[in-house]
Amino acid sequence: MINERTIVSELARLESDAREIVSAAISGASPSVLLERAIREGALASVDQHERVLALACGKASMPMASTLMSVIGESVHAGLVTVPDDGAISGSLSPLEVMVSSHPVPDDRSEAAGRRALELAHGVREEDLLIVLLSGGASALWSVPADGLTLEHLQQSVTTLLRSGADIEEMNTVRKHISAIKGGRLAAAAAPGSVVTLMISDVAGDDPSTxxxxxxxxxxxxxxxxxxxxxxxxxxxxxxxxxxxxxxAGARGKNEESPGPGDDVFRSTEARVIGSNADALEAAAKKASELEYETVIAPRPVTGEASDVGRRLAQQLMDTPARRPTCLIWGGESTVKVTGTGRGGRNQEMALAAVIELSGCARPAVLLSAGTDGVDGPTDAAGAVASSRTHMHAKRLGLDAAAFLANNDSNSFFEAAGGLIKTGPTQTNVMDVQIGLIGTGRTD
Structure with missing residues (x-):
């Protein structure tokens, strides 16, 4: 049996390593690196075949993606627009590209203005032109143009309700596509018959371009x-x-035109390619974990479901890991939270808080970290949190009831008091979330 001092020391090392591994995961999803790789692989090989090139970039990674694009083919770009969130760093001129700041996750007037400007530029694309579209997570909110008969307020109320109900990203975007004038293929329709090449960094499980x-x-x-x-x-x-x-x-009864689907003529000259995803982050995390001499396993399926349930399940998987040598389990995906309490938090902090309770029964030193690769977890300044096999005991000494905080969806307040918040600041990328589980052998040697 290992002594208390050794346990404390090993937990500190495990937490430090987990933070280093998640940092490597975020770096592995660098938008500039992913776009440069795609360009080397021929993603923009047709640029010289067109009379004019226009560019639109939207999402949390739009600024580094646009900067990389301009550094490679800037002399060919005639006009365009870069739409960034409030926390998106704007560095230097991207002329002739315009830059507009927008809102996420709930759209506002700026989201509508940016979306309308994107549509205006798309309508100006001629048959001999090429429109390059750079998309990343967050674009759904940053470009929000209401469908005919609806207002921005209708979109805001709908998105807020979906968020609080625990809707996943596929459900969210299914609704968004049918109350919008830009989503669900409608931007391509605006640019037709011009050519459109879309390069995407995926923030959804399964990397479905339509989501x-x-x-x-x-x-x-x-x-x-x-x-x-x-x-x-x-x-x-x-x-x-x-x-x-x-x-x-009305749309379901055929009174409103459906969004353009597979086989529609508006897609005759379009191409879409996913150039980066959660897999890039997980591979970078695994590389760092191996460098730190952990036996490393990447989970084969994406993390989905209610965050608290997922946290308990991942913690149990970690505890069930054989004690042959220090081990790193790596998961990726995106959970949801059905908000029933009045607290403050996000899906990653909620997941970690559920793990706090589960890991309290672990006899070996263990930590579970969950963080958003975009550096943002809910309406907080944290990217996520880390739980250990001693967090629950530490919290009890501070008079903190982990179960009560979890029931009130107040994970941020819990980790502010107990320690364990992960704060990276906005990362300018978004490939969903990463979970890092580390467990020691329990030996002193």
Whole structure:
């Protein structure tokens, strides 16, 4: 049996290593590196075949993606737009590209203005032109143009309700695509018959191009009826604005034109490519963990589901790991939180808090860290949090009831008091979340 001093020392080392590994994961999803790789592989080989090149970049990674694009083919770019979130660093001139700041995760007037400007530029694309679209996580909120008959307020109310109901990103974007004038292939329709090349950094499980940024330039296989089903599952129709329900219902009855789907002529000259994803972050994390001499395993399936349930499940998997040598388990994906309390937190902190309770029964030194690769977890200044096999005991000594904080969705307050918050600041990338589980052997040698 190892003594108390050794346990404390090993836990400190495990937490330090977990933080180093997640930092490597975020670096592995660098937008500049991912775009440079795609360009080397021929993603923009057709640039010289077009009379004019226009560029649109939108999402949390839009600034580094646009900067990289301009450093490579800047002399060929005629005009364009870069749309960044409030916390997106703007560095230097990207002329002739315009830069507009927008809102995330709930759209505001700036989101509508940016979306309308993107559509205006797309409408100016001629048949002999090329429109390059650089998309990353957050684009759905940053470009928000209401469909005819709806207002920005209708979109805001719908997004807020979906967020609080625990809707996953696919459900969110199914609704967004059917209450929007830019999503679900409609940006490509605006640019037709010009050529469109879309390069995407995926923030969704499965890397479906039609879900990334709500698929403004790719075919949409979802329908108005699908969007109505999401509303019914996530609070019921009465929880949403009457105008939104009426719009979706009219579409389901064939009164509103469906978003362009597979085989539609507007996609005749379009191409879409996912150039980076959660897998890049996980591979970088595994490389760093191996360098730190951990036996390393990447989970084969993405993390999904209610954050607290996932936290308990991952903690149990960590505790079930054989004690042959120090081991690193790596997961990636995106959980959800159905908000029922009045506290403050995010899905990663909620997951870590659930793990605090589960790991309290672990006899070996262990830590579980969960963080968003974008550096943002809910309406907080943290990217996530780290739990250890001693956090629960430490919290009890401070008079903190972990279960009560979890029930109130107050994970941020818990980790502020107990310690363990992960704060990276905005990272200018977004490939979902990463979870790092480290467990020692329990030996003193």
């Amino acid at each position: 990334i940024g709500s698929g403004p330039t790719v075919p949409d296989s979802t329908t108005y009826a699908d969007a109505l089903h999401v509303l019914e599952r996530r609070g019921g129709r009465s929880a949403y604005p009457n105008a939104v329900v009426a719009h979706l219902d």
